[in-house]
Amino acid sequence: MNHDVAVVGAGPAGLATAVTAARAGCRVALLDSAPRLGGQFWRHGASESSGREHQAWSVFAALRADLLDSEVDYTAAAAVWFVESTPDGFRLQVTGHPPVRARRLVVATGAYDRALPFPGWDLPGVVTPGAAQALLKGSGVAVGARVVVAGAGPFLLPVATGLLAAGARVAGVYEAGEPLRYARRPGAIALGKLAEAARYAATLARHRVPYRTGHAVVAAHGESAVSSVEVGRLDRHGAVVSGSRRSIGCDAVTVGYGFTPQLELPLALGCGTWLDVDGSLVLEVDVAGRTTVPGVYAAGEVTGVGGADLALTEGRLVGAVVALASGRRSPYPDSVLTRMLDRRASQRRFARLMHEVHAPPAGWPSWLDDSTLVCRCEEVPLARVRAAVTDLGATDARTVRGLCRTGMGWCQGRTCGYATAALTARLGGRALTAADLVAYARRPIAQPVPLAELAGPADQSGGKRYRPA
DSSP, X not given: OEEEEEEEXXXXXXXXXXXXXXXXXXXEEXXXXXXXXXXXXXXXXXXXXXXXXXXXXXXXXXXXXXXXXXXOEEESSOOEEEEEEETTEEEEEETTEEEEEEEEXXXXXXXXXXXXXXXTTXXXXXXXXXXXXXXXXXXXXXXXXXXXXXXXXXXXXXXHHHHXXXXXXXXXXXXXXXXXXXXXXXXXXXXXXXXHHHHHHHHHHHTTOOEEESEEEEEEEOSSSOOEEEEXXXXXXXXXXXXXXXXXXXXXXXXXXXXXXXXXXXXXXXXXXXXOTTSOEXXXXXXXXXXXXXXXXXXGGGGOOXXXXXXXXXXXXXXXXXXXXXXXXXXXXXXXXXXXXXXXXHHHHHHHHHHHHTOOOTTGGGGOOTTXXXXXXXXXXXXXXXXXXXXXXOOSHHHHHHHHOTXXXXXXXXXXXXXXXXXXXXXXXXXXXXXXXHHHHOOSSOSOOOHHHHTSOOOOSOOBOOOOO
16 A cells, blocks of 8 residues: 555654544554553553653643554564655555555654763663663663662653652652753743652652763763772863762663664765754754655654654644645644744754753763773774874764774674764864764664564665665
8 A cells, every 4th residue: 555654653743643644634653662652752662651741741641542543553663773765745655564665755764862981880770761761661670779860951850750659769850950040041940840840859859869961971880790880070171170070879771872863764865964062963843844855854853852842743744744745635724833833943943952951961972981881782992083083193073984984893883983973073073963973873784683674575666775885
């Protein structure tokens, strides 16, 4: 069956896109690698009660009801591992399912945690905030009994309060940024965001959890697993202030510095990218959500990380745009679309401010020593990355990857890609560029796939397969 549009990702942006386009009469295929709807934001267990405490659960419940009442062809546990252009649109290879064909493609694949290396980050018990929350939301299990939450960004707060609700003790929340900088632009902050922050602050205060800004976890220690971390105060350049380090006992630590958009599929099709304010690689889109490749649209975190509210707004807008492009009527009157565009502009302004306040500390490489692993999969220390640049003459991230195998292991650069690209640029005395990050974001096979999938019969649809350069 040829669909009018295939939507990849069933989080806030993908759900909103699929429901909106279907409401307008489009034939929609919705594909997601998870076993249940909701993406990372609304991740939940098999029972209905497992998600009711989630933020904006009523919004998800309404979207899910609309989806199930529609003609959307939804497939769960369907990882899209390859996409190619065809004469009449796009063909998507899906693990465990037949290929999906559609005239238009909407990428709403979301984002994953951005990690920065530090001594000891390879110890068991050191995880990202997203991993801790996924474990909690999906299985109801806290990552540890005494947990340190650290990094940068508002996401640290729901992770910490979620752990508290699960019975864990949070030894402290250490935010590398300075949230008081929000006060410089109060007009960019919606009242709902202020109320949300106040609820998190009240929960931390009630449990007497220390909340420190301008601090970071700069080392982890332990034998078979993490047993303590070093926390240091940062100066305005992101370096650790001399004499400020102190040890905190814990059996788990979550550390993350924002998110990295998941761009494998659009990069395989040649979509343009740019470097966002927070240093992440995002898709280049116009006001209608169109990428630089005709027929390919994007919504949510792949266009710039901004949270679930922004993702919902963009999903509804893109759903309406795709419906119009498919020859259907818009499901919204012009006045509603205008308000949506205004809302998105406001939400984008807040996202930009958020990135400025919670940007990764510029001095994070100074926390590392030569033995610190930059790539955990291939066990590549900082010394080998430095040697690739200073001794072997590498000037770009792709060359460093070839010389010392960073990003060639199990995660394929998802964990170490940003750090390696940033270190390469820093060692070369230049600024990080989008091209540096593309070297680690482009993967011809987007998801892990069984060999049987690759050994299947050749397709006769005339699709043009992507060939890596």
